[in-house]
Amino acid sequence: MKSARQAALVAAAVVCAAAIACAAYLIAARKAGGDVQAAAERQLEIIALDLGSVLEKFETLPFTLAVHPDVASAATRPHPEVTERVNRTFKAIQEQAKVAAIYLMDRNGNTLASSNWDQPLTFVGRNFGYRPYFQEAIRGNAGRFYGIGSTSGEPGYFIAQPVYPLGGEREAAAPIGVIAVKISLAEYERAWRSSEEPIALADRAGVVFLSNRETWKYRSLRPLDVRSQRALAATLQYAGRAIRPIADLPRQERAGFGEFVAKPAGRLGWQLMLFPSPVRVTRVAVFSALAALLLLAVGAASGWAVHQRRRRLEERVESRKALQKAAEELDRRIAQRTEELLEANLRLETRYATLQETEQLLRTTQNELVQAGKLAMLGQMAAGITHELNQPLAAIRAFADNAVTFLARGQTEQAGANLSHISAASARMGAIISQLKGFARKSSETLARVDLAQAIQASALLLEADARRLGASIDIDAVDPVFVIGDAVRMEQVLINLLRNALDAVEHAGERRVTVVLRREDGDAVIRIRDSGTGIPEEVAPHLFEPFYTTKSSGKGLGLGLAISSSIVQAMNGRLTAHNHAGGGAEFMLRLPATNNETTNVEGGRLVDA
Numbered sequence: 001m002k003s004a005r006q007a008a009l010v011a012a013a014v015v016c017a018a019a020i021a022c023a024a025y026l027i028a029a030r031k032a033g034g035d036v037q038a039a040a041e042r043q044l045e046i047i048a049l050d051l052g053s054v055l056e057k058f059e060t061l062p063f064t065l066a067v068h069p070d071v072a073s074a075a076t077r078p079h080p081e082v083t084e085r086v087n088r089t090f091k092a093i094q095e096q097a098k099v100a101a102i103y104l105m106d107r108n109g110n111t112l113a114s115s116n117w118d119q120p121l122t123f124v125g126r127n128f129g130y131r132p133y134f135q136e137a138i139r140g141n142a143g144r145f146y147g148i149g150s151t152s153g154e155p156g157y158f159i160a161q162p163v164y165p166l167g168g169e170r171e172a173a174a175p176i177g178v179i180a181v182k183i184s185l186a187e188y189e190r191a192w193r194s195s196e197e198p199i200a201l202a203d204r205a206g207v208v209f210l211s212n213r214e215t216w217k218y219r220s221l222r223p224l225d226v227r228s229q230r231a232l233a234a235t236l237q238y239a240g241r242a243i244r245p246i247a248d249l250p251r252q253e254r255a256g257f258g259e260f261v262a263k264p265a266g267r268l269g270w271q272l273m274l275f276p277s278p279v280r281v282t283r284v285a286v287f288s289a290l291a292a293l294l295l296l297a298v299g300a301a302s303g304w305a306v307h308q309r310r311r312r313l314e315e316r317v318e319s320r321k322a323l324q325k326a327a328e329e330l331d332r333r334i335a336q337r338t339e340e341l342l343e344a345n346l347r348l349e350t351r352y353a354t355l356q357e358t359e360q361l362l363r364t365t366q367n368e369l370v371q372a373g374k375l376a377m378l379g380q381m382a383a384g385i386t387h388e389l390n391q392p393l394a395a396i397r398a399f400a401d402n403a404v405t406f407l408a409r410g411q412t413e414q415a416g417a418n419l420s421h422i423s424a425a426s427a428r429m430g431a432i433i434s435q436l437k438g439f440a441r442k443s444s445e446t447l448a449r450v451d452l453a454q455a456i457q458a459s460a461l462l463l464e465a466d467a468r469r470l471g472a473s474i475d476i477d478a479v480d481p482v483f484v485i486g487d488a489v490r491m492e493q494v495l496i497n498l499l500r501n502a503l504d505a506v507e508h509a510g511e512r513r514v515t516v517v518l519r520r521e522d523g524d525a526v527i528r529i530r531d532s533g534t535g536i537p538e539e540v541a542p543h544l545f546e547p548f549y550t551t552k553s554s555g556k557g558l559g560l561g562l563a564i565s566s567s568i569v570q571a572m573n574g575r576l577t578a579h580n581h582a583g584g585g586a587e588f589m590l591r592l593p594a595t596n597n598e599t600t601n602v603e604g605g606r607l608v609d610a
Contacts (some may be wrong), residue, residue, distance in 0.1 A: 001394050003079045004489060013300070017296050019226075020293075020296060021289040021290075021292050023287070023292075024288045024292035025286070025288060025289040028288030028289070030521055035060055036416075037261060037276070038391065039276075040274045041261055043195075043274060044262075044263040044273075047199070047272060048263050048264075048265045051188065051201075051266065051272070052264050053266075054185070054188060055080070056183055056499050057182070058099060058159060058574050059095070059142075060180045061099070061102075062159050062160060062179045062180060062593055063142075063161045063179050065093070065102065065179050066161045066179045068507075069166060070082055070085050070086050070089065071086060071177075071179060072165060072176070073166070074112055075104060075106060075163045075168075075176045075177030078112055082322050086100065086113040087113045087114065087117040087118075088115075090102040090103065090114060090115035091117070093115070094115035097210050099181055099182065099184075100121065100156050100182040100183060100184040101115050101156075101182040102114070102179070102180070102181050102182075103115065103116075103123045103179070103180055103182075104150050104179050105128060105134060105177055106176070106177050107175065107177055109127045109134050109178075110125070110129075111123045111124050111125060111126045112124070112177070115549075118224060124149055126150075126151055126417045127376075127573045128150075128553075130234070130236065131147070131158070131234060131235060131236075132145045132235055133145035133159070133160040134160060134180070136160065137161055137175070137180075138160045139162075140162050140175055141162075142159070143159070143160035143178070143180075143470070144157070144158065144159055144160070145157075145158045145160075145237075145268075146203065146209060146237070146270075147235065147236070147237035147239075148162070148236075148237070148241075150239065152246075153239065154184065154588070157182070157185060157186075158180055158181070158182050158183075160179065160180040160181075161178070161179055162175035162177075162178055163175060163176055163177040164176065167354070173523070175246060182301060184505070185210060188210075192212035193212045197255040197274060197275055197276055197277055198212065198213050198274070198275040198400075199211060199212050199272075199274050199275075200213070200260075200272075200273045200275070201265065201270055201271070201272050202221060202270065202274070203237075203268065203269070204268065204269035204270070204271075205219050205224060205228040205232070206220045206221040206222055206224070206271075207238070208220070208494070209238070213253075215240070215249055215253040215254075216249075218241050219244055219245060219248075220240050220243050220245050221246065222245060223245050226287075228287045231264045255278065255435055257275060258278070259276075260274060260275045261273070261274050264528055292460075306426075309512040310438065310539075326398040380405040396422050400418070403415045403418040403419055405416070406409050408429075413603055418537065424442075424515070447486060448485070448486075448488060449484055449485060449486065449595065450484050450485070450486050450487075450491050451480045451481055451482075452518055452525055452592075453480075453482065454481075454497060455488060455492050456476055456478055456516055457478075457494055458492055459492050459496045459499055460474050460516070463499050463500060463503065465521045466500070467503060468501055470507055470512055471512055471589065472504055472512035472514060473514070474514045474516065475514070475515045476516045477516065477517045477519075479520035480520065482518055482519075482520050484572065484574075484593065484594055485593070486572040486592070490571075491568075493568065495565070497561040498565065498588050498590070499514060499516070499529065499564070501561065501562070501588075502514040502530075502531035502533075502586075502588075503531075504597060505531045505533030505585070505586060506533045506585075509532050509534065513531070513532045514530070514531050514532075514533065515530045516528070516529050517530075521598075523593070523594060524591050524593060524594055525591070525592045525593070526589065527588055528588070528589050529590075530585055530586070530587040531585045531586055531589075532584065533586060534585070535584065535585055536578060536586045545562050545576070546563060547563040551552055562576075569590060569592070572592055573593055574590065574592035576588065577589050578583070
């Protein structure tokens with residue numbers, strides 16, 4: 001019984017809601033229709049005033065030109081000089097007034113002068129006697145007409161006035177010609193395109209000749225009768241086009257055509273129309289119906305909420321005790337979980353501190369390993385560098401003894417020459433020692449701009465003695481300066497290690513040559529070090545950059561050089577690779593990111609402009 005009563009109440013509520021929604025829809029639709037109608041009429045009023053002002057602005061122009069002496073002379077007795085003067089006058093006025101054309105016709109409709117006299121499609125020589133505006137003006141009245149130009153093919157509004165002989169009474173004399181002004185309404189039509197709703201301007205026969213819907217132009221609001229069709233054909237108003245109704249267009253092209261708001265415009269019985277979209281009315285009505293349903297739903301929900309609130313008040317008393325008990329349990333669990341999190345956080349802090357110590361130890365060990373590799377390399381180069389220093393030192397001693405002898409003999413010029421040799425030898429020893437000291441010092445790990453060409457030259461200088469001892473040549477091809485961001489000392493360590501390995505590779509070769517090429521490729525600095533040795537054995541290639549792996553004899557290396565070099569290059573965001581060259585020998589390629597700005601420095605681990 002209770003279920004049947006609830007079903008009846010629900011059905012009654014649904015019927016009432018539907019009735020209220022329908023009433024709201026009808027009332028809103030009626031009001032929205034009225035609002036749309038009023039808005040359309042206001043918009044048409046503005047458009048009509050604007051159109052009227054455009055048309056009326058030029059009403060006096062043909063009348064004013066008709067009384068010009070040259071115009072009457074050209075219409076009475078055409079003379080080339082007068083006609084040319086009239087043509088130029090018409091063109092100047094046409095450009096200033098911004099009209100489409102100005103032209104003069106004799107009493108038979110033949111064009112004598114025109115503002116477009118110098119254009120390919122000139123009106124001069126054309127006959128427009130069949131146009132209604134000419135026929136009206138030759139009868140002594142103002143002629144007005146809208147149509148497509150038979151010469152230019154461009155539509156326009158024509159205003160014509162009769163031309164009378166000079167010195168006569170206008171009322172008594174017959175017109176000797178007609179002057180016409182053509183006005184283009186294209187810009188006015190383009191202004192309508194901002195409107196989403198269709199706007200159209202139709203003549204008294206119902207043919208649309210201006211519209212923001214291009215497919216509607218030169219189509220009629222309804223099928224034309226035979227009389228109207230004949231009139232259009234006789235005047236060529238629309239260039240002989242077949243005028244068909246808009247309703248014949250495909251559905252998509254005639255979208256929006258239907259009921260419209262109209263207002264008369266112009267002096268030719270035109271009709272200005274705006275086609276309001278019924279979608280707006282429907283949308284407002286639907287929104288109003290939905291709003292009414294929403295209000296009903298809110299009211300029903302509010303009533304249901306009040307009913308539920310009474311039930312919830314009873315349940316709240318019972319649930320409050322359970323909630324308090326749950327809160328106490330939650331507090332206990334939170335305290336327990338907080339204690340566990342504190343202990344876990346303490347363990348994490350301890351592990352993090354240990355990790356930092358390990359990382360610092362690893363970094364220190366790595367730096368010491370790099371320094372050890374550098375000192376080991378210096379030990380290998382010591383014999384060659386000692387020989388390189390002994391030669392200028394022996395020369396200094398010999399030149400000094402000779403200088404003492406020359407001074408004792410009073411031969412100061414020869415003594416000065418010996419002292420110059422001593423200075424040059426000392427400078428060479430200083431350069432070698434300076435390079436050696438710079439290479440031997442510990443790296444500061446400070447990033448800076450490194451000139452790779454300079455680094456290559458410095459590294460080759462330190463190995464010059466070893467190269468001479470082996471009878472090998474180091475050919476350097478570094479045409480342009482290339483800069484990278486890194487540690488100059490470690491960069492030289494990598495280069496010396498690679499050059500040293502290349503010299504070792506050519507020690508027993510027939511041709512002992514090491515080639516170094518520096519280039520910029522795709523934004524990277526690329527150094528290729530190629531030797532003329534026997535190349536890298538196939539079984540050695542996979543282990544080439546592994547620590548403590550070496551193919552050299554005991555005492556010539558620990559197998560750390562290439563591993564340290566690869567680590568240094570990776571720290572500079574680069575890559576070190578090796579392969580056998582197609583022309584023989586091995587080739588090591590060092591690729592590093594190049595910097596384009598030669599004034600770039602590094603501060604605090606980031607790039608800045610010097």
